[in-house]
Amino acid sequence: MLRILIYNEFLHEKDPACRARDIYPDGIHAELAALFNAQPDLTADTVTLETVNEITRERLRNTDVLVWWGHMAHGDVPEEIAALVQEEVLSGMGAVFLHSAHKAKPFMRLMGTSCSLIWRESDDLERIWVSAPGHPVAQGLGKYFELPAEETYGEPFGIPAPDETVFVGWFTGGEAFRSGCTWQRGNGKVFYFQPGHETYPTYKNADVRKVLLNAVRWAAPVYRCENCMDCPNPPKAHKTGFGE
Amino acid sequence: MLRILIYNEFLHEKDPACRARDIYPDGIHAELAALFNAQPDLTADTVTLETVNEITRERLRNTDVLVWWGHMAHGDVPEEIAALVQEEVLSGMGAVFLHSAHKAKPFMRLMGTSCSLIWRESDDLERIWVSAPGHPVAQGLGKYFELPAEETYGEPFGIPAPDETVFVGWFTGGEAFRSGCTWQRGNGKVFYFQPGHETYPTYKNADVRKVLLNAVRWAAPVYRCENCMDCPNPPKAHKTGFGE
Amino acid sequence: MLRILIYNEFLHEKDPACRARDIYPDGIHAELAALFNAQPDLTADTVTLETVNEITRERLRNTDVLVWWGHMAHGDVPEEIAALVQEEVLSGMGAVFLHSAHKAKPFMRLMGTSCSLIWRESDDLERIWVSAPGHPVAQGLGKYFELPAEETYGEPFGIPAPDETVFVGWFTGGEAFRSGCTWQRGNGKVFYFQPGHETYPTYKNADVRKVLLNAVRWAAPVYRCENCMDCPNPPKAHKTGFGE
Amino acid sequence: MLRILIYNEFLHEKDPACRARDIYPDGIHAELAALFNAQPDLTADTVTLETVNEITRERLRNTDVLVWWGHMAHGDVPEEIAALVQEEVLSGMGAVFLHSAHKAKPFMRLMGTSCSLIWRESDDLERIWVSAPGHPVAQGLGKYFELPAEETYGEPFGIPAPDETVFVGWFTGGEAFRSGCTWQRGNGKVFYFQPGHETYPTYKNADVRKVLLNAVRWAAPVYRCENCMDCPNPPKAHKTGFGE
Numbered sequence: 001m002l003r004i005l006i007y008n009e010f011l012h013e014k015d016p017a018c019r020a021r022d023i024y025p026d027g028i029h030a031e032l033a034a035l036f037n038a039q040p041d042l043t044a045d046t047v048t049l050e051t052v053n054e055i056t057r058e059r060l061r062n063t064d065v066l067v068w069w070g071h072m073a074h075g076d077v078p079e080e081i082a083a084l085v086q087e088e089v090l091s092g093m094g095a096v097f098l099h100s101a102h103k104a105k106p107f108m109r110l111m112g113t114s115c116s117l118i119w120r121e122s123d124d125l126e127r128i129w130v131s132a133p134g135h136p137v138a139q140g141l142g143k144y145f146e147l148p149a150e151e152t153y154g155e156p157f158g159i160p161a162p163d164e165t166v167f168v169g170w171f172t173g174g175e176a177f178r179s180g181c182t183w184q185r186g187n188g189k190v191f192y193f194q195p196g197h198e199t200y201p202t203y204k205n206a207d208v209r210k211v212l213l214n215a216v217r218w219a220a221p222v223y224r225c226e227n228c229m230d231c232p233n234p235p236k237a238h239k240t241g242f243g244e
Numbered sequence: 245m246l247r248i249l250i251y252n253e254f255l256h257e258k259d260p261a262c263r264a265r266d267i268y269p270d271g272i273h274a275e276l277a278a279l280f281n282a283q284p285d286l287t288a289d290t291v292t293l294e295t296v297n298e299i300t301r302e303r304l305r306n307t308d309v310l311v312w313w314g315h316m317a318h319g320d321v322p323e324e325i326a327a328l329v330q331e332e333v334l335s336g337m338g339a340v341f342l343h344s345a346h347k348a349k350p351f352m353r354l355m356g357t358s359c360s361l362i363w364r365e366s367d368d369l370e371r372i373w374v375s376a377p378g379h380p381v382a383q384g385l386g387k388y389f390e391l392p393a394e395e396t397y398g399e400p401f402g403i404p405a406p407d408e409t410v411f412v413g414w415f416t417g418g419e420a421f422r423s424g425c426t427w428q429r430g431n432g433k434v435f436y437f438q439p440g441h442e443t444y445p446t447y448k449n450a451d452v453r454k455v456l457l458n459a460v461r462w463a464a465p466v467y468r469c470e471n472c473m474d475c476p477n478p479p480k481a482h483k484t485g486f487g488e
Numbered sequence: 489m490l491r492i493l494i495y496n497e498f499l500h501e502k503d504p505a506c507r508a509r510d511i512y513p514d515g516i517h518a519e520l521a522a523l524f525n526a527q528p529d530l531t532a533d534t535v536t537l538e539t540v541n542e543i544t545r546e547r548l549r550n551t552d553v554l555v556w557w558g559h560m561a562h563g564d565v566p567e568e569i570a571a572l573v574q575e576e577v578l579s580g581m582g583a584v585f586l587h588s589a590h591k592a593k594p595f596m597r598l599m600g601t602s603c604s605l606i607w608r609e610s611d612d613l614e615r616i617w618v619s620a621p622g623h624p625v626a627q628g629l630g631k632y633f634e635l636p637a638e639e640t641y642g643e644p645f646g647i648p649a650p651d652e653t654v655f656v657g658w659f660t661g662g663e664a665f666r667s668g669c670t671w672q673r674g675n676g677k678v679f680y681f682q683p684g685h686e687t688y689p690t691y692k693n694a695d696v697r698k699v700l701l702n703a704v705r706w707a708a709p710v711y712r713c714e715n716c717m718d719c720p721n722p723p724k725a726h727k728t729g730f731g732e
Numbered sequence: 733m734l735r736i737l738i739y740n741e742f743l744h745e746k747d748p749a750c751r752a753r754d755i756y757p758d759g760i761h762a763e764l765a766a767l768f769n770a771q772p773d774l775t776a777d778t779v780t781l782e783t784v785n786e787i788t789r790e791r792l793r794n795t796d797v798l799v800w801w802g803h804m805a806h807g808d809v810p811e812e813i814a815a816l817v818q819e820e821v822l823s824g825m826g827a828v829f830l831h832s833a834h835k836a837k838p839f840m841r842l843m844g845t846s847c848s849l850i851w852r853e854s855d856d857l858e859r860i861w862v863s864a865p866g867h868p869v870a871q872g873l874g875k876y877f878e879l880p881a882e883e884t885y886g887e888p889f890g891i892p893a894p895d896e897t898v899f900v901g902w903f904t905g906g907e908a909f910r911s912g913c914t915w916q917r918g919n920g921k922v923f924y925f926q927p928g929h930e931t932y933p934t935y936k937n938a939d940v941r942k943v944l945l946n947a948v949r950w951a952a953p954v955y956r957c958e959n960c961m962d963c964p965n966p967p968k969a970h971k972t973g974f975g976e
Contacts, residue, residue: 119963644863
């Protein structure tokens with residue numbers, strides 16, 4: 001049973017002035033949790049900004065894959081929690097960062113770069129091309145899939161060269177973007193997936209849901225270390241002939 | 245003085261039925277050679293399919309950067325010459341592969357992959373985004389530049405993960421593509437650049453010309469080895485304490 | 489059931505003057521096949537240089553992971569068969585190249601580089617460090633394991649930068665080497681593993697056997713395409729506003 | 733003129749109980765500054781932990797390449813200064829991290845990983861192999877060079893897969909290590925170089941000095957952006973035919 005923890009800041013969906021409230025009345029995290037919990041091999045739990053302090057070392061040690069959605073309140077996530085998430089990824093926990101989480105503290109810590117991009121909200125259609133058809137995260141999709149409206153994200157995307165560029169997005173307004181990227185960081189696998197603006201029903205899209213299911217299964221830990229930040233000082237093992 | 249050798253198969257431009265003849269009456273190689281030879285630090289020479297046998301070991305040893313354009317006659321380039329080019333890149337010669345050279349023998353040998361892509365000729369406008377603004381090949385450009393009409397190339401592009409994705413292309417018809425990519429192969433630098441269909445005046449475009457000038461300067465050799473395919477058998481250097 | 493095909497040139501083991509005959513009287517392929525066939529989830533078959541023509545498209549299409557050992561007769565493997573292997577890896581078949589297969593034709597085709605290294609036969613002890621403890625191929629090992637005697641392989645190793653450097657080898661005589669490396673090539677996974685000189689009982693070593701079992705399971709195909717070398721020409725999908 | 737800024741914590745060299753005092757009476761930074769300042773194309777200045785607050789945005793904007801040596805006082809470098817250094821590297825400043833700076837805050841921020849390793853002080857000889865002979869940082873060296881005594885650093889080295897592994901180190905006591913690694917981060921180039929323990933005269937070694945000179949020249953900025961952390965919101969450029 002793969003144990004998933006979903007963090008969603010859960011602010012837009014409570015804002016009466018925001019369309020997100022109609023699309024995800026219980027929050028993006030509830031939408032995602034329902035998707036995962038309907039699978040026989042997955043079990044998902046959630047935290048929000050209000051309960052962010054529940055993200056403890058122990059909680060993460062009991063999490064296989066962390067899924068993160070944040071946007072307007074990145075700055076309110078305590079630095080200590082961002083550091084905890086980073087360390088647990090390095091120790092082996094998987095992590096899937098969604099959409100505006102490109103500027104989430106744990107993602108930025110894991111990348112080490114600006115994670116900047118250009119963006120625009122103008123109801124552009126997005127077409128998402130599979131650029132790595134052999135990657136586990138891309139299985140079950142066609143050559144591409146489309147979202148009738150998404151926030152536009154565009155290059156340059158300020159990331160380290162990805163291990164694999166799984167998706168490349170195309171927007172009607174003229175932008176192109178590396179929309180799905182993977183990185184190995186320590187023992188942990190990291191996946192960034194661009195779609196998912198809060199004012200569009202992106203996480204109800206059948207192809208997006210396939211990608212999310214693929215992604216959490218792909219990010220499952222292989223091995224988790226203890227104290228992966230340590231620098232051990234082992235004794236000399238080999239007697240050599242250099243004047244000894 | 246950086247010594248450039250341009251290979252162009254020079255077939256489309258001699259075909260009375262092809263628009264290429266009007267755009268590049270002396271061939272794409274002549275257009276490129278004139279561009280390079282107008283620079284004080286560059287000197288360029290050319291070969292075509294007709295003279296492809298002039299690509300000898302000695303000629304390549306006296307070449308700093310090879311620029312390659314081919315399309316309909318990839319199969320007519322002798323395997324031995326493709327192997328020579330590959331070896332000289334591994335020894336340190338730079339190589340710039342243009343447009344349909346994604347299926348040229350030397351490029352495919354250096355990549356080891358299918359180098360496949362999807363394509364269409366329908367006069368799409370292309371917008372080329374700079375995705376690595378710090379890369380030498382992208383200097384002097386804006387955020388993006390546009391070509392009023394180009395052949396459409398689209399993902400998946402069957403290449404090994406590039407060292408750097410310098411450009412990402414967007415086409416009106418719905419395609420997106422990693423349009424500028426770099427790879428280190430042995431001691432040599434390789435750059436692939438997607439624009440340049442023979443029926444459009446792409447190589448007369450000011451931004452494309454900037455990219456070409458940047459690319460050959462970037463690809464200049466740092467070090468060239470002799471016999472880089474060899475596996476030397478050096479004697480044991482260190483006496484160690486393992487029962488010796 | 490993961491279907492493994494083992495290629496071994498099977499020459500050293502038939503040479504009365506070679507120690508390999510005593511260590512692997514039925515050939516390295518028989519040793520490896522027995523290892524794999526003792527596992528409930530694996531089934532292995534073998535070919536040798538003598539039967540190399542059995543490596544057909546159909547045979548490879550029914551192979552999940554190809555394991556390759558070759559040394560003195562790399563040149564006798566037909567170019568067409570090397571090309572077939574390359575294409576099937578690109579289509580999704582896994583491939584594990586062992587020891588002197590660093591100069592095997594299919595490996596060199598997939599890398600595109602010299603694959604050169606330095607070497608020496610002087611019974612050096614090798615210590616193999618795990619440098620990517622989170623990688624599937626490294627599971628079940630300690631911090632390092634040792635081989636009492638191996639042929640020395642040393643840097644520079646003429647390969648493209650690996651996706652992951654899983655093992656780094658240390659030899660008493662003074663060499664160090666990237667002894668376990670992975671590359672994604674098309675849809676296929678490639679693993680190179682340095683130990684395995686024919687005159688030492690390396691493939692009887694418990695840790696080496698763990699690595700081999702891990703490697704074939706890791707290299708299992710995710711997706712296999714048909715005609716992965718093709719460049720499709722799809723029709724225009726999107727009507728855009730650019731003067732159309 | 734390439735403007736170099738050297739940070740050295742300068743603590744060991746003031747400790748009467750430490751051999752470093754005899755080797756570098758004016759500090760490692762003074763040794764390095766003298767090396768660089770003797771070159772016609774380089775000019776170097778220094779800061780130490782005592783003057784670390786001189787590392788301001790303005791100072792870094794006037795620095796082309798930052799060289800960093802730290803060990804026991806990584807924790808005393810203010811987080812704000814580490815963040816400044818990270819941002820200026822992303823904007824285009826080069827950075828060279830030496831020896832125990834693998835755990836320096838700016839390096840760890842740029843990598844995003846544990847940067848852990850194993851180590852031992854037992855006067856092991858180190859042999860440093862050139863594994864990327866074509867890299868600018870490796871020019872002018874032989875196949876390898878040796879240091880009669882160095883602190884031992886060993887794998888696993890907790891770094892993201894390097895763009896290029898330029899050096900691989902071998903130690904008499906049985907360790908091997910990726911001793912020279914490069915990464916592109918944003919617009920900036922990063923080089924890590926393992927030798928340089930404070931109790932050995934490593935920075936007086938002729939080959940090490942060649943590497944240092946190569947490294948700062950290689951890391952010179954190509955392009956520096958303003959506000960590289962920003963996410964611009966450009967207007968829609970292309971009118972398309974999607975129901976608009």
